[in-house]
Amino acid sequence: MxxxxxxxxxxxxxxxxxxxxxxxxxxxxxxxxxxxxxxASHTEWGKEHDFKNIRNYNDFASHVGxxxxxxxxxxxxxxxxxxxxxxxxxxxxxxxxxxGTTNDKSKFIPVTAQGLQQxxxxxxxxxxxxxxxxxxQSRMFSGKxxxxxxxxxxxxNLPNALVGDLSAILIENVNPFVNYVRVPDKSIAxxxxxxxxxxxxxxxxxxxxxxxxSGVPSWMMAVLKHMLDxxxxxxxxxxxxxxxxxxxxxxAFTPYREQYLQMIRKPDMKYMETYNASEGFFGIxxxxxxxxxxxxIDYDVFYEFIPFDELGSPNPTxxxxxxxxVGKNYAMLISTSCGLWRYMIGDxxxxxxxxxxxxxxxxxxKHFINAFGEELVVDNAEQGLKKACLETGAQVNEYTAAPVFxxxxxRCRHQWLIEFSKRPNSLERFAEILDTTLQQINSDxxxxxxxxxxxxxxxxxEARTGLFNDWLKSKGKLGGQHKVPRLxxxxxxxxxxxxxxx
Numbered sequence: 001m002x003x004x005x006x007x008x009x010x011x012x013x014x015x016x017x018x019x020x021x022x023x024x025x026x027x028x029x030x031x032x033x034x035x036x037x038x039x040a041s042h043t044e045w046g047k048e049h050d051f052k053n054i055r056n057y058n059d060f061a062s063h064v065g066x067x068x069x070x071x072x073x074x075x076x077x078x079x080x081x082x083x084x085x086x087x088x089x090x091x092x093x094x095x096x097x098x099x100g101t102t103n104d105k106s107k108f109i110p111v112t113a114q115g116l117q118q119x120x121x122x123x124x125x126x127x128x129x130x131x132x133x134x135x136x137q138s139r140m141f142s143g144k145x146x147x148x149x150x151x152x153x154x155x156x157n158l159p160n161a162l163v164g165d166l167s168a169i170l171i172e173n174v175n176p177f178v179n180y181v182r183v184p185d186k187s188i189a190x191x192x193x194x195x196x197x198x199x200x201x202x203x204x205x206x207x208x209x210x211x212x213x214s215g216v217p218s219w220m221m222a223v224l225k226h227m228l229d230x231x232x233x234x235x236x237x238x239x240x241x242x243x244x245x246x247x248x249x250x251x252a253f254t255p256y257r258e259q260y261l262q263m264i265r266k267p268d269m270k271y272m273e274t275y276n277a278s279e280g281f282f283g284i285x286x287x288x289x290x291x292x293x294x295x296x297i298d299y300d301v302f303y304e305f306i307p308f309d310e311l312g313s314p315n316p317t318x319x320x321x322x323x324x325x326v327g328k329n330y331a332m333l334i335s336t337s338c339g340l341w342r343y344m345i346g347d348x349x350x351x352x353x354x355x356x357x358x359x360x361x362x363x364x365x366k367h368f369i370n371a372f373g374e375e376l377v378v379d380n381a382e383q384g385l386k387k388a389c390l391e392t393g394a395q396v397n398e399y400t401a402a403p404v405f406x407x408x409x410x411r412c413r414h415q416w417l418i419e420f421s422k423r424p425n426s427l428e429r430f431a432e433i434l435d436t437t438l439q440q441i442n443s444d445x446x447x448x449x450x451x452x453x454x455x456x457x458x459x460x461x462e463a464r465t466g467l468f469n470d471w472l473k474s475k476g477k478l479g480g481q482h483k484v485p486r487l488x489x490x491x492x493x494x495x496x497x498x499x500x501x502x
Contacts, residue, residue, distance in 0.1 A: 002142035004132070011129035018126070018286075021297055021356040026322045033060060033302045036335055039114075043085045045075065045341065057320055061342075066306075066318065066333060068344050069107050076108055079339070082158055087339030088112050094173070095155055096166040096278035109278045111169055115338035118300040120170060123281025126296065127247055127274055130286045135244075135270065140211045143242055144183045146201070147171065148215030148223060151192035166278045167215075183208055194219070194478040202227040210240040216250035217260070218398070218483070222469075224263055236264045249274040251483050252361070254382045255396045258389065259421055275361060279345050280336050283359055292358040297321065300337035305330035308348055309375075311365060318342075326351045329377065331365050348377060367487050371403035372412060372454050374445040376438065378486045383441055388433040394424035398468035398484050402494040404459070413456040417497055419463035431460045463501055471497050 020028065037060070041051040049063045075087050076095075084091040087110065094111040111120070132138055150165025152172060162169060171189050179186075184204045191197040201223055213220060224236055233239050243264065253273060260271070275283030275293050280301050283293030295303070303321045308329035310316035324330060329350050335341050346366060349359040363378030370376070385396055399418040404411075416434070424430040435458045439446035448454040472478045485493050 002139050004139050004141040007128075007141050008132050011125060012133055014126055014129045015133055017298060018130075018294070021294065023355075025297060025354075025357060026320075028298050029302060029321055030057065032298065032300065033057065033335070036300065036302060036337060039089050039337065040087070040339070043087060043089060043339075045087045045339070049341075061304075061318065064342050066316075066342050066344060067340075072340070072343065075339075076110060079110055080108060080155055080161075080163075082156075082161075087341070088114070088337065092339070093155070093158070093161045094169045095161075095163040096169060097163050098166075098278040107278075108163060109166075109340070110338045111166065111278075112338050115280070115300060115336055116169075116173060118337055119280045120166070120276070121175075122299050123274070123276055123284070123296060124170075127272065127284050130284055130294075131245060131247075131270075131272055134286075134288060138244065139242065140244060141181060143209035143211035143240075144205075145181055145212040145214060146184070146205055146210050146223075147182045147189070148201075148213075148220050149189050151190050153192075166276075183210065198223050198226050199230075202230055206231050206239060208240075209242055211242050211244055213243070213246040213248075215248065216483070217248050217253050217256040218251055220246070220248070221256055221259060221263070228263070237266045237269075243269065245270040245272060247272050247274055249276050252378065252382050254386050255399070258395050259397075275359075277345065277347070279340060279343065280334060280338065282332075282334075290352075290358070292352040292360050295321070295357045295359055297357065302335040304333040304335075304342060305349075306333065306344075307331075308377075321357060324351050324354070324357075326354055329362055350379070363487070367485050369401065369403055369414060369487050369489055371405060371489055372448050374442070374448045374455065376414070376442060376445055376487060380438055380442050380445070381486060384434045384437040387437040388424070388430045391433050392424035392426060392430045393422065394420055394430055395422035397421040398463070400468075400484055400486060400488070400494055400497065401458075402488045402491045404491075411456045412454065414458040415494060416458060416460045417463050417467075417494055417501070418460055419465065419467055423462075427460060427462065431458060434458065434460075461498065461501070463497070467497060467501050471500055474500075 037051045037054055040046040054060050054063055079086045079092050080095060092110045092112045095108040096111050098107045098109060149167035149171045152162045152164025152168040155161035155163040162172065168190050171186065184201050188197060188200045188204055206227060227239060231239060237243060248271065273285040273293060281299065282301065283295050286294040304318050305324050306316045306318055308331060311331055327350065329348055331348050332345050333342050334345055346364050348362045348365055350362050352358050352360060368377045389395060397419045399416060401414055401416040404413050404415050439449055468484050469478060
């Protein structure tokens, strides 16, 4: 039974509100800020920062400094132990566990009841609404959606309190209707052992009419490859002939695109990127022809931005959404109904449009290489790898890169560890194209590579099959929303991986 026509009217009413993004940005964001401040005015944080007397954005910026996890950690720890009215009104029972900080193995991001509904689930509903708007012939609700999630565990043994992957928290609390149209069953979806989960998902869904996929590209690919292995099928559409769309996010899709095109050979298969993180749901690809994502500005999220080249300075410039410039890299700050205030999320974005505001994710504030002033960001890396793959016939599965500060011959360079799913016809040619492309798209990198004076040509080390998964598994981070650090100023990650590359 296809209930797409019945569902469509309940979701597509959002089109009118989203259309206002292009003309009412400042008014919409100021309403969001006023709502957040009013709701949190009686919390401990609200009293400490005099929320009652904040009248506008400038007041807010002067009352509250820029925050990171370290500055909020003490408040969050108390919330996790059951205290109420700390960063947000009432208590908080759910915490999204994400990669750690300098001092901790993991971060625990509050996911309040209001944030769950007005940020995370609102984003999920809008993804479907925009997809249906762009695809009037869709029959996605004629079958099931395969939603790939992580796992969760009790939070300090407090009643009904959970900590784990955001995806697991979303699955645990989702509307019963969504459970009607999704697979696999919760007992499988929330398993902590990814390899066991992958096998059970494959066996439980092989004969289900799956019409849509949702998840992180790297982990979804592992599931789909396993399904093809155990069923003996040559392509995914042989399993699911009605599959029509993959909603993906979490990591850049570029390294995986060609592999998906080989696994899913339907010419009309659609791919839609989303920007959803432990801290909130921020962006949706609303135009299939444009890779940039629409910034969702009427959720419980107020946005601010710091120019990338001012990161680390004592008094960086901070601008609200209406103060950004197109084409410039920014670190993103958010204030949300999950109790995060002027919080540096750790992502960097570049605006491609201001009417409406659209972004592409360019990297992480801590995942870049700037050891010699080259300011290489993940977006540069993805573009370089895409060109090298295109010209050599290669396919990249995973990669990481770091600087070599000085070798035995007193030479500096970038070292790339790459796991290929399809080797290039010439590794030397691949390295040359990657290096040349990085110079073409990044003037700072080009300057440092000039005549090999500062930087020598980059080096590529080929990783054995499964290396990155083995490394993640050794750290208890296989599956879920865990990802490989792409770029780093430190050699910590790459040295660990090289030791395992045998």
